[in-house]
Amino acid sequence: MTSETAEHPPSAGATARRTAPTATISASALQANVALLSRTGAITALVGALTHDAWGHGAAVVDEAAQGAAGGSLVADGPLRKTSPWQAAAASLFGLPGSEGRPVLRLTGAVLSVKRLFAGEGVSYGYTHHAPTDTHVALVTGGYAQGVVRTLGNHVDIAIGGVLHRIVGRVAMDVCVVDVGDALVRRGDEAVFFGDPAAGEPSLAAWATVTGLTPREIVTVVGQRAYRIVGT
Template sequence: MTSTLPARTPAAGGVAPVALVSESALRANAPLALAAGAASGADDVFTADGWGHGAAWVASVLSDLDMDAAALDAAILFGLPGSHARPVLSLRGRSLGSKPLLRGEGVSYGYTHRAPHDTTIALVTGGYAQGVVRSLGNAVTVAIDGRRHRIVGRVAMDVCVVDVEDAPVARGAEVVFFGDPADGHPSLEEWTDATGLTAAEIVAIVGARADRRVAA
């Protein structure tokens, strides 16, 4: 069951991508972060809205655990790449529909991608206005129904295009941009490699701009 926090930037069709923060992951990571100590700027953990996770929500969970953010390693607390802890935040969009793309046809602004063969593409909620950085186009994959598919073409303001090949993708299907690799989701590390941004920068942007919600 999820609870809704105040909505951020609406996306195309009024459906905003969701920055889902996991309370169970945060609770599991907190003792590990405490054992590691404040090695990665944990005294600034609430800067920029709790690194995109929601400062008030994080403070509430830590208070329940009788922990102080200043004593915790923030990278471990939030499960950022390299921490070997569970990612707390994932970004999820929705398919707005799909259509055929014929060999040689281009996608999105400037046609930076042209289909090498006949395929199917899906339009997905989530663009640079919600933290899906433009440089991710033609560079990373998303997960839909347990399969990985590449973002193709330039990322637009509120949407992006995904090459789903021969996989049937229903309108409204969930699209995971990044999350927990243990669940088959793309890792946030793919985004850091593609963009040159740090993991902390990415989660802060996504959490501030997408429709942030809390899951148990």
């Protein structure tokens, strides 16, 4: 898959190709979660939440939000005791599935190319997926090197243009293949791996279910391996 078909030209204003997906940290969601924890008093359990680069969210960014909204730093002075209250408060701070907080980390990739796939043809390493009917597949930035776990192939959906499409075949090191059917998908289009379910985006919960990893394990790897930026 190295070129687009004529029926799927690059989207208008398509940006330069990036080999790594983007992990966007929502500053507003982070501040809202800090404020929530401050109101409930749970913020006191969060000292030390900056370990592992604040679970991949960026220690400096998270501590700045805590100092701005709660008036205190999350830097631990002594040994960190990872108690149940600490785990629950940290999950809410980052808006992980099952918590009261808003999701802070949103992982997106970009469509590199789109091509025709005929019934019976296989995709990716080992051909673990064969097209049941004629379709189109998109090559999307984001692979296991950036935390898009290999076992997600054939099991989870990503959103392109607000429509869910299944990742098919084995996830490669830096890219994955997505069955987009007859949808108008073009090079440069944004592909949302996971984000805020309230906004109609795929949930991190599905990743945890399929991989057997905890949400905190997934976001820690994704946040440290993807191209991380701070958004609104």
